[in-house]
Amino acid sequence: MIQGAGDGISLLAILLVWPLLVAMALVPLRGARIIQRVALIGTLIELGLSLWIFVDFAAAPTAAFRFEEQLPWIDAIGASIHIGIDGLSAPFLPLTALLTVIAAAQTRTTVSHRQKPYLISVLTFSTATTGVFTALDLGLFFVFWELMLIPTFVLIKLWGTGPGRSHAATKYVLAMLMGSMTLLAAFVLLSVNHRTVTGSLSFDYLALLEVEVPAGLGTVLFFLMAFSFTLKAPLFPMHSWLPPALQEGPIGIGILLAGLKVGVYGFLRLIMPLTPGAFMQWKWLIAVLAVLAILYGGLAALAQPDLRRLIAFAGVSHVGLALLGLSSGNVDGVSGAVFLLANLGLTTPGLVLVAGFIHQRLGTTDLGALGGLAARAPALTAFALVFVFAEAALPGTSGFPGEFLAMLGAFREFGAPSLIALAIVVLSAGYSLIWLQRAFYGPVTRDPVNHIADLVSHEASLALAIAAAIVLLGVFPSIILDPAQPSVAQLVERLGTAADGLAARR
Amino acid sequence: MRLLLPLVIPLIGAAGVALLHERPRVRDWTAILAGVAQIIAVVVLLPDVLDGHRATFSIVPFLPDAPIALRGDPLGILLLLTASPLWLLTTVYSMGYLRGSAASLTRFHVLVAITIAATAGVAFSANLITLYLFYEAMTIVTYPLVTFTGTKEAAAGGRRYLSYQLGTGIALFLPAVMLTYTQTGSFALTPGGIFGAEPAGFLPILTYLLFLFGIAKAAIVPAHTWLPSAMVAPVPVSALLHSVAVVNVGVFTLFRVLLDVFGQDAVASLGLGRLTLIATSVTILVASLIALRLENLKEILAYSTIGQLSYMILGIALLNEAGTIGGVLHLVGHSVSKITLFFAVGAIAVGTGATRLNELRGLGQRMPLLLGVFAVGAASIVGLPPTVGFVTKYFLFIGVAEAHQWLVLVVLAASTLLSATYYLRMVRTSLSPMPYADDGPGEPTAPRRSGRPVPSEMLVPIVITAVLTIVLGVVPGPILTLVRAATP
Numbered sequence: 006m007i008q009g010a011g012d013g014i015s016l017l018a019i020l021l022v023w024p025l026l027v028a029m030a031l032v033p034l035r036g037a038r039i040i041q042r043v044a045l046i047g048t049l050i051e052l053g054l055s056l057w058i059f060v061d062f063a064a065a066p067t068a069a070f071r072f073e074e075q076l077p078w079i080d081a082i083g084a085s086i087h088i089g090i091d092g093l094s095a096p097f098l099p100l101t102a103l104l105t106v107i108a109a110a111q112t113r114t115t116v117s118h119r120q121k122p123y124l125i126s127v128l129t130f131s132t133a134t135t136g137v138f139t140a141l142d143l144g145l146f147f148v149f150w151e152l153m154l155i156p157t158f159v160l161i162k163l164w165g166t167g168p169g170r171s172h173a174a175t176k177y178v179l180a181m182l183m184g185s186m187t188l189l190a191a192f193v194l195l196s197v198n199h200r201t202v203t204g205s206l207s208f209d210y211l212a213l214l215e216v217e218v219p220a221g222l223g224t225v226l227f228f229l230m231a232f233s234f235t236l237k238a239p240l241f242p243m244h245s246w247l248p249p250a251l252q253e254g255p256i257g258i259g260i261l262l263a264g265l266k267v268g269v270y271g272f273l274r275l276i277m278p279l280t281p282g283a284f285m286q287w288k289w290l291i292a293v294l295a296v297l298a299i300l301y302g303g304l305a306a307l308a309q310p311d312l313r314r315l316i317a318f319a320g321v322s323h324v325g326l327a328l329l330g331l332s333s334g335n336v337d338g339v340s341g342a343v344f345l346l347a348n349l350g351l352t353t354p355g356l357v358l359v360a361g362f363i364h365q366r367l368g369t370t371d372l373g374a375l376g377g378l379a380a381r382a383p384a385l386t387a388f389a390l391v392f393v394f395a396e397a398a399l400p401g402t403s404g405f406p407g408e409f410l411a412m413l414g415a416f417r418e419f420g421a422p423s424l425i426a427l428a429i430v431v432l433s434a435g436y437s438l439i440w441l442q443r444a445f446y447g448p449v450t451r452d453p454v455n456h457i458a459d460l461v462s463h464e465a466s467l468a469l470a471i472a473a474a475i476v477l478l479g480v481f482p483s484i485i486l487d488p489a490q491p492s493v494a495q496l497v498e499r500l501g502t503a504a505d506g507l508a509a510r511r
Numbered sequence: 512m513r514l515l516l517p518l519v520i521p522l523i524g525a526a527g528v529a530l531l532h533e534r535p536r537v538r539d540w541t542a543i544l545a546g547v548a549q550i551i552a553v554v555v556l557l558p559d560v561l562d563g564h565r566a567t568f569s570i571v572p573f574l575p576d577a578p579i580a581l582r583g584d585p586l587g588i589l590l591l592l593t594a595s596p597l598w599l600l601t602t603v604y605s606m607g608y609l610r611g612s613a614a615s616l617t618r619f620h621v622l623v624a625i626t627i628a629a630t631a632g633v634a635f636s637a638n639l640i641t642l643y644l645f646y647e648a649m650t651i652v653t654y655p656l657v658t659f660t661g662t663k664e665a666a667a668g669g670r671r672y673l674s675y676q677l678g679t680g681i682a683l684f685l686p687a688v689m690l691t692y693t694q695t696g697s698f699a700l701t702p703g704g705i706f707g708a709e710p711a712g713f714l715p716i717l718t719y720l721l722f723l724f725g726i727a728k729a730a731i732v733p734a735h736t737w738l739p740s741a742m743v744a745p746v747p748v749s750a751l752l753h754s755v756a757v758v759n760v761g762v763f764t765l766f767r768v769l770l771d772v773f774g775q776d777a778v779a780s781l782g783l784g785r786l787t788l789i790a791t792s793v794t795i796l797v798a799s800l801i802a803l804r805l806e807n808l809k810e811i812l813a814y815s816t817i818g819q820l821s822y823m824i825l826g827i828a829l830l831n832e833a834g835t836i837g838g839v840l841h842l843v844g845h846s847v848s849k850i851t852l853f854f855a856v857g858a859i860a861v862g863t864g865a866t867r868l869n870e871l872r873g874l875g876q877r878m879p880l881l882l883g884v885f886a887v888g889a890a891s892i893v894g895l896p897p898t899v900g901f902v903t904k905y906f907l908f909i910g911v912a913e914a915h916q917w918l919v920l921v922v923l924a925a926s927t928l929l930s931a932t933y934y935l936r937m938v939r940t941s942l943s944p945m946p947y948a949d950d951g952p953g954e955p956t957a958p959r960r961s962g963r964p965v966p967s968e969m970l971v972p973i974v975i976t977a978v979l980t981i982v983l984g985v986v987p988g989p990i991l992t993l994v995r996a997a998t999p
Contacts, residue, residue, distance in 0.1 A: 337575075394651075397677075397681055398681070399647060399677075399681070400640070400643055400644045400647060401644060401647070401648065406573070406574055409574065409689065410574065412689060413689065413692065413693065416689075416693045417693070421714070424686075424690075427686045427689070430681055430682060430685060430686060431681070431682040434677065434678055434681040434682055435678075438673075438674050438677065438678065442670060442674070446666065446670055480571060480573075481571065482573060482574060483572060483573075486574075486575075
C-alpha cells in the first residue's frame with residue numbers, strides 16, 4: 006500500500022486533486038457528448054478510488070489518522086498541507102464521490118446549455134468538499150471551506166431553475182461569508198494560543214489537539230466556530246438560505262449542498278475535539294436549538310406547498326437530530342450522528358433527484374400541481390417510495406440506525422425531556438406520507454401529468470445507485486459504525502476528561 | 512440454522528413462482544410445494560421446542576445490543592403452525608378464485624409467500640428490533656395485496672391501510688421500542704419480561720400504551736380502522752389478513768409485549784391488565800354493535816374479526832392460567848373458523864354474485880354445502896359446541912370468573928349474543944326462499960345471477976377448514992399441549 010510522505014504520493018492526495026484534474030481535462034474539449042463522457046468516467050474513477058481507500062481503512066480501523074500526507078506550505082505561520090482520514094471522515098469520501106458522479110451524470114438530461122462550466126463547477130465543489138473532510142491543517146481546511154462557495158454561487162446563479170435564483174445565490178454567499186469570518190477568527194485565536202503555550206504559531210490540527218485551551222478562550226472559540234458551523238449545517242434559526250438555494254438552484258448543486266452536511270462535520274472534527282470543555286459546558290444550548298430545529302423543520306415541512314422546499318425543511322429537521330446526537334456527548338449519540346450524516350447524504354440527494362426528474366418533466370414541483378404520478382411513472386414512484394421510507398426512518402433503510410442511536414444517546418444524556426425529539430419520528434412520517442400521497446396518488450389534477458414519461462434507464466440507474474446504498478447501509482449499518490468506533494470512542498473519552506476537569510474546577 | 516428455513520422456504524417459493532410465471536401449471540405446483548415444505552419445516556421444529564430447547568440464530572449484527580436474531584419457542588411455533596397449513600389452503604383456494612387472470616395469480620403467490628416469510632420472522636424474533644423489522648416489512652408487502660384489483664376504491668383503501676399501519680407503527684410502536692430500551696437497557700424478548708417484577712412510575716405505563724395502540728395489526732379501537740378499509744381486497748387476500756398472517760401477527764406481537772417484554776408480574780403491578788381489559792372490552796362492544804348494522808358480508812366479517820382479536824388479548828390480560836390458555840388457543844381457533852367464513856363468502860360471491868346480506872336469499876336451496884360450512888364457521892365464532900370456538904370461550908369464561916371480572920363477563924355475554932344475532936341473520940336470510948321473478952318488478956333483493964360454477968380448488972379448502980374447526984373442537988388435546996407449553 007502506497008501511503009504516507011516519503012514513499013510516493015498517497016492515494017488520498019490523488020483522490021483530493023483528481024476532480025480538479027478532470028475539470029482541467031475538460032477545458033480543451035468540445036462537444037457535449039465527449040465532455041459528459043470524460044466527466045462521467047473521471048468521477049467514476051474518483052468513486053472507485055474513494056471506495057478503495059474506505060475499504061482499506063475499514064479493514065483495520067484505528068483512532069489514529071491514516072493515509073496521512075504532509076507537505077510544507079507557509080512555514081512562517083505554521084501552516085502546512087496536511088491531510089489524513091480517521092473513522093469520522095472516512096465514510097464521507099465515498100459519499101462525496103458518489104454524489105459527484107450523480108451530479109455529473111444527471112447533466113445529460115437536465116442541463117441543456119453550457120455543460121462544460123457546469124461540470125467544472127461540480128468537480129471543483131467535489132475537490133473542495135473532499136478537502137474539508139480530509140484537511141488536518143486549519144489553514145488548509147479554511148481554503149477548502151471557502152472554495153466550496155464559488156462553484157455553489159456560480160451553479161445557483163447561472164443554472165438555477167427558478168426566477169429567484171440570483172437572489173438565492175447572493176443570499177447563500179453572504180450568509181456563508183459571515184460564517185467564514187468568525188471561523189477564521191477562531192482559527193487565528195487557536196494558533197495564537199498555541200504560540201502562547203509552545204512559543205510558535207501552528208495551524209496543524211494534531212498539534213493544536215495537544216495544546217490546552219483556557220476556559221474563557223474555549224468559550225469564545227466555541228461560539229465563533231459554532232456560529233459558522235450552525236450556519237452551514239444549517240441549524241435553526243440560521244437555516245433561511247437553504248430552502249431558496251434548493252428551490253431555485255439546479256439539481257446538481259442541490260444534491261451536493263443538501264447531501265454533504267459539512268457544517269455538522271465541523272462540530273465533529275473541530276469544535277468537539279478542540280474545545281471539549283466549552284462544548285460540554287454549552288452542549289445544552291446545542292441540544293435545545295437542535296430540538297427546536299427538529300420541531301420547526303418538521304412542522305414547516307408539513308406546511309410546504311413545494312416539494313423542494315419540503316425537502317429543505319425536512320433536512321433542517323434531520324440536521325437538528327444529528328446535532329442532538331452530538332450534543333449527548335456519548336458513544337451512542339455521536340456514532341448515531343455520524344451515521345445520520347451518511348444517511349442524509351443518500352436520502353436527501355435521492356429526494357432532490359426525484360424532485361429534479363419531476364421538475365424537468367412538468368416544470369414545477371408544486372405539490373398542488375402534481376397528483377396521480379404513480380400510475381403514469383411507476384419507476385419514479387418506486388424510487389420515491391424507497392427514499393421516503395428512508396426519510397421516515399423505516400427499519401431496513403439507512404434512515405433507521407442513525408436516528409435510533411442519536412435518540413438513544415440523547416435520552417441517556419438528557420433523560421425524559423429529550424423524548425420531545427421523538428416528534429421527529431411522527432413529523433417525518435407525516436410529511437413523508439403526505440407528500441407521497443399528494444404527488445403520486447390521488448387524482449390527476451393537471452393534464453401534463455397524463456403525458457409524463459417514466460424514468461429512462463440512464464436516470465433510473467442514478468436513482469438505483471442511491472437506493473441500493475440506502476438498503477445496504479440499512480441492513481448492514483456496521484459498514485459505517487464499525488470503522489467509526491475507535492474514533493468515536495476516543496472523542497467521547499476526550500469529552501469525558503474535559504467534563505471531569507469542568508466539574509473539578511467548580 | 513433450522514430456524515431460518517421457515518423464512519427461506521417461502522422466499523425460494525416466491526422466486527420460483529416468479530420465474531415460472533409463463534407456465535401456470537408448473538407455477539401453481541411450485542406454490543403448493545412451497546406450502547407443503549413450509550409445513551414440514553415448521554413441524555420438524557416441534558419436538559425440540561416442546562422438549563424445552565430454545566434454538567437461536569443470529570442473522571446480522573445490526574446495531575449494538577440489537578442483532579437481527581431468531582429464537583424458536585412454543586408461541587412462535589404456534590403462530591407458524593397456524594399460518595403454514597392455512598397458507599397452503601389459501602394458495603389452492605386462490606387458484607380457483609383468481610382463475611383466468613394468469614399475471615395476477617403470479618403476483619398473488621409471490622406477495623403472499625413474502626408475507627409468510629415475514630410472519631416467520633416475527634414468530635422467531637429474538638428481540639424487539641427484529642420483531643419491528645419483520646412487522647413493518649409485512650405492512651409493506653401486504654399493501655400491494657390490498658390494492659390488488661387496481662380499482663379506485665382499492666387504491667383509496669390501500670392508501671388508508673398503508674398510512675394507518677405505517678403511521679401507528681412509526682409514531683407509536685417504534686417510540687415504544689426505544690422507550691423500552693432506555694428503561695431496561697435491553698431489546699431481548701425474555702420469558703417473564705425485562706422490566707423487572709415491580710417497575711414504577713408513569714414511563715412504563717406510557718410505553719405500554721404506545722405498544723397497545725401502536726401495534727395496529729391487533730386492531731384495538733381506535734387503531735382498528737385499517738381493517739375495514741382493507742375489505743376492498745379480493746377474498747384470498749382477506750383470508751391472509753384475517754386468518755393466516757396479518758392480524759395474528761398483531762395479536763402475537765401484543766402477546767410478546769405482555770409476556771416477554773413486561774411479563775405478567777410487571778403487568779399486574781403496573782395495573783396494565785385492567786387497562787387492557789378496558790380497551791379490549793370497549794373494542795369488543797363497539798365492533799359487535801357496528802357489525803350488527805352492516806349489510807356487506809365481508810364488512811360484517813371484518814368487524815367480527817376486530818372483536819375476536821380483543822378476546823385473545825383480553826385472555827392474556829386476565830393474568831391467570833385459564834385466561835391465557837383461552838387467549839392463545841383463540842388465535843388458532845379464530846384463524847381456522849374465520850378463514851372458513853371468508854372462503855365461504857368468496858365462494859358464494861363467485862357462485863351467485865351475492866356480496867350483501869339481502870342477496871343471500873335462496874342460498875340454502877342453491878348451495879346447501881356452502882351454507883353448511885358457513886354455519887360451522889359461524890357457530891365457532893359464536894362459541895357453540897362442538898367447534899373449537901366453544902373450547903376457547905370455555906377457557907375464557909373460566910378465566911374471567913377466576914379473575915372476578917364480573918363486568919367483563921357481562922361484556923363477553925353481551926357480545927356473544929350480539930355476534931349470535933348477526934351470524935344468525937345471515938343463516939336465516941340464506942334459508943329464506945329464493946325470490947322469484949314474479950315477486951314483482953324491481954325486486955331489490957334478487958341475487959344477481961352472474962355466478963359461475965364454484966371450482967373444486969375453492970370447495971376443497973373450505974371443507975378442510977370446516978372439518979378442522981370441528982376436529983379441534985372435539986379433540987382439543989394435542990393443540991392444548993402446545994398452547995400450554997406456550998403459556999407461562
